[in-house]
Amino acid sequence: MLDLIVISTLNGVLFGMLLFLLSSGLTVIFSMMGVLNFAHASFYMLGAFFGFQLTKWIGFWPALVLAPLLVGAIGMAVERYGLRNTHRHGHVAELLLTFGLAFAIEEIVSMIWGRSPVDYRVPALLDFPAFTVFSTNYPAYKIFMLAVSIVIFVVLLIVLRRTRVGLIVQAALTHPHMVGHLGHNVGRVFMAVFGVGSALAGLAGVIAGPALVTQSDMAASLGPILFVVIVFGGLGSLPGAFIASLVIGLVQTFAVAINGSLASAFGPLDPAAGPSVLGDIWNVSVAQVAPIIPYLLLVVVLIVRPVGLMGTRES
């Protein structure tokens, strides 16, 4: 039992940090431009596939640097040639553009790499158990993932809080027009932020690819969870996104590990003999419900506190 708790906590924090790598970019882009980037999870998927392909050609470590840069460049191009022109048609058109893009990227990826999972492996250098908890080996690669996410998190924090660039970005979050009047090129700031956000998503993809499954539906399965994270944390709030990422990561991981159901908890108090809705709910195990827990959380949060955990903005 104790080893399950330790391992699940580690995995949960890891998944939460990955979610934060994605949701931080998403939420900064959203608060700056008002665009909810549907294609963000697609950039994550592109990162994973680029990582896989480049690992095949030039090895994992160069890929770790190159793939996010490539994805960032694609993100910049999307902002420059797509979103900037669509901006005058309003936010809904921008949202639809990224939605169409997500759809197209998924199709392109499955066209090039097929629909089945690709063989994206952990690099040999990190392919050993880091430590053993109660006879369960914990892989070193996961520790590396954790380290990378934490380093990125700290760097982001320092850049946003302590540098001039971060100051401009923070100002552009709340008062883009004022930043423009002060002589900054807001368009370029947006493009850079979009690029950095996409690159972060790409980086998350590169490091998550070997640990999770790399296949063409990974964006579609992660995308909605990302939106849950940023609504749950509060739109446009980075600390909120951080807390929400960790909460959802932990909840998801623990839910998958628990194999109990209401029936097993209350044993013979079975209310339903035949198949019925109650019977279904009674007998379903927590692990089976795991995929819908984030959405249930979302509904509850929206009923109780529509602005999210730490959100201040109404829209």
Next chain:
Amino acid sequence: MTAATSSTPSVSAKPAGEHLRFYAVWLIGVIVLIVLPLLFPSGGSLTTFSLIGIAIVFALSYNILLGQTGLLSFGHAVQYGLGGFAACHMMNAVVSHSLPIPLPFIPLFGGLGGLAFAIIIGWVMTKRAGTVFAMISLGIGELVASSSLILRSVFGGEAGITTDRTALPRMFGWTFGPQLQVYYLIAFWLVISAIAMYALTRTPLGRISNAVRDNPERVQFIGYDPHVVRYLAFCFAGFFAGIAGGLAAISFEIANSAYLGAIQSGLVLFATFIGGTAYFFGPILGAALVTYLQLGLTNVTSVWQLYFGIIFIGIVMFAPGGIAGILMMHRPLARAGTLWSVLPSYLVAIVPTAALVCGVILTIETIARYPGGESNPINLFGIAFNPTSPATWITAAVLLSGGFVVARLTWQRIAQAWDRAASAAREREDQA
């Protein structure tokens, strides 16, 4: 959304000719629906028409949200799917309890299924409009789609729920076994739903929905609650989506979790937006086109969904009004008689644009069929291209780049000609 309002001016200031023309359009529509199977009696085309009919009802219901009220939903298939399940359960109940309900009334129960869900969940969902609503609808859609696999007793798990439409009590001696009879049932419901949804746009509720879409704050100033208006619109949309789901359940005699999924929600969004959200007939065009393409392209290419995505992105970027928007742009020019001055620039643009499109198609197909090698040639307008030969790659590259450069020039010419024609049209109106 574009600030275009619905195409008809206020009800009071209409000459009798306008009235006649309005009823004539609807009458022609009904006649076309009746005559179509006589012109194309084959089984395949009947199935196509049936699917298009269902898609039109679904897309029109979606446009109550997107076009009328400005609510962008990514989970509209939930109401559609629940309508389908409600219809299936109702049909099975009718058979097992021998209730006196013939098949043509079943879609109504589908509608009630969609409506019930909208009433329950809608109040929470429509608290906020815009991006937040979009995300919540996505979350709810995922929630219901995932739950449908867990609640096996209601949704039948992976396999879904099957039913038999011919086992219900008969009406006019029709068994509804043949596709032709099912087509007429769908056509009947399509006409009823379309009239009802059009009427809805003319009611005070429809009007205030437009106001909520354009400026919710001012709606509050005149004493309405935008939240209530959005909620009512959501319920109506849910009801008609449920009818579409019920029709689909009758047509396929099955309801499964694919009805509820994100793909279905995405397709209805594509159809509605490609058709155009600002006009009532936009979604009708869009649904017909998307369904037809979907059925036609699947036989030709393995990556038909990618073409959808590209068409959709193109529409969003260059013509946010959709096909209906493009068509209606020409109305003032046609009225003023300056349309002729624009046509030459269109004709000039056709060739390079077609070259560009061919280049895109050739590129995509080459990538898609490259692993297959020579065994899988690309057949473009009767010319066979081998996806592994450099000649094909060069052709694709030339068409793509050359087509793009030249087409851009011709598009600029269209814009100039268009501006000239539009200003000429305005001058004539001022003189008149």
